[in-house]
Amino acid sequence: GNSVTQMEGPVTLSEEAFLTINCTYTATGYPSLFWYVQYPGEGLQLLLKATKADDKGSNKGFEATYRKETTSFHLEKGSVQVSDSAVYFCALILYTGRRALTFGSGTRLQVQP
Amino acid sequence: GAVVSQHPSRVICKSGTSVKIECRSLDFQATTMFWYRQFPKQSLMLMATSNEGSKATYEQGVEKDKFLINHASLTLSTLTVTSAHPEDSSFYICSARGESYEQYFGPGTRLTVT
Numbered sequence: 001g002n003s004v005t006q007m008e009g010p011v012t013l014s015e016e017a018f019l020t021i022n023c024t025y026t027a028t029g030y031p032s033l034f035w036y037v038q039y040p041g042e043g044l045q046l047l048l049k050a051t052k053a054d055d056k057g058s059n060k061g062f063e064a065t066y067r068k069e070t071t072s073f074h075l076e077k078g079s080v081q082v083s084d085s086a087v088y089f090c091a092l093i094l095y096t097g098r099r100a101l102t103f104g105s106g107t108r109l110q111v112q113p
Numbered sequence: 114g115a116v117v118s119q120h121p122s123r124v125i126c127k128s129g130t131s132v133k134i135e136c137r138s139l140d141f142q143a144t145t146m147f148w149y150r151q152f153p154k155q156s157l158m159l160m161a162t163s164n165e166g167s168k169a170t171y172e173q174g175v176e177k178d179k180f181l182i183n184h185a186s187l188t189l190s191t192l193t194v195t196s197a198h199p200e201d202s203s204f205y206i207c208s209a210r211g212e213s214y215e216q217y218f219g220p221g222t223r224l225t226v227t
Contacts, residue, residue, distance in 0.1 A: 036218075043117070043206065043220035044157075089156065100147060101208075101216060105156040 002027045006090050006104035013080055013111050021075040021107045023064075023090035031092035033057075033066055033073040034101070038087045047075075047088070080111045115141045117209045119219035126197055126226055134192045134222045136207030142187035143209035147216065148180075151204040163190055197226045 007022040025031065035047040035057070048057030053068035062077045073090060090104040116139040126132050136146055145164050149157040161177075163169040163184035171177045179201075181193040190209075194201055202225050208216040 041220075043119075044208075044218040046215070095214070099145075099210075099214065100159050100162055101157075102159075103156045106154075108154075 002031070002092060002094065002102045004090050004092055004102055004104035006088075006107050008105070009087075009108040011107060011109050013109070015082055015111055015113050016079045017111075019075070019077040019080045019084075019109065021088055021090075021109070023073045023075065023104060025071050025073065025090075025092050027071075027092055027094060029094045029096060031094050033064070034091045034093070035062070035064055035073070035075050036089040036091060036103075038089065038106070040086070044089065080109070082111045082113050085109055085111045115139075115209075115211065115215075115217040117143075117207065117217045117219040119207055119222050121222060122220065123223045124225070126224070128198055128226055129196055131193055131195045132197055132224060134194075134205055134207075134224075136190045136192070136209065136219050138188045138209040138211070138217070141209075141211045141217075143190075143211055144187065145210045146184055146190040147208045147210070148182060148190075148192050149206045149208070151206055151221070153204075157206060160192075194224065197224070199226045202226045 032051045034049045036044040037047045048059040050057040050066035056065045064075045087106045089106045091101045118137045120135045148160045160175045161169045161171045169182035184190040206221045208218045210216045
């Protein structure tokens with residue numbers, strides 16, 4: 001089956017630190033990959049996505065590269081801000097069948113001033 | 114971007130009663146809606162997929178008689194938790210997908226069964 005594995009949190013960083021949140025996946029086909037962010041009290045928002053190998057998704061200073069050889073999609077940001085504190089979910093989708101997202105367990109990021 | 118709303122945002126009910134949660138796509142037509150359940154500090158678990166005008170497809174282990182899903186129009190899906198019990202307390206999230214295949218998520222509904 002399909003699955004997504006994320007590093008466990010919480011991840012606690014100081015403002016302006018470098019962020020990496022690891023994500024690896026297994027899939028029965030060729031998935032598209034996503035990072036979603038959930039701010040406190042809000043719904044999930046799409047942060048970035050990549051649809052094929054070596055694609056780099058980027059948004060708001062975050063980026064992730066689709067690595068087919070390592071089945072990974074690690075999220076990075078060069079300089080985090082307090083406002084980045086949220087829960088980050090890695091997810092995949094296969095455009096066959098019911099086309100439903102499969103989520104990782106989520107990683108909570110806490111950025112301290 | 115597209116907006117999906119959920120109502121209510123929070124609900125407390127007594128054990129044995131039923132609760133209905135609404136999910137609406139406000140500015141697009143959603144051919145497919147998904148219902149997820151999120152336990153504390155855990156991921157979203159897909160409960161069911163519903164297509165407008167047809168019966169929902171439930172994931173393995175989800176009781177279809179307990180979690181009734183109706184997708185009567187292209188902008189509205191409802192989840193009814195019947196005969197709720199404390200173990201049904203959770204955060205329920207819907208998402209809606211239009212023609213672009215991108216999913217848009219609602220803000221979630223926190224259900225507490227006492």
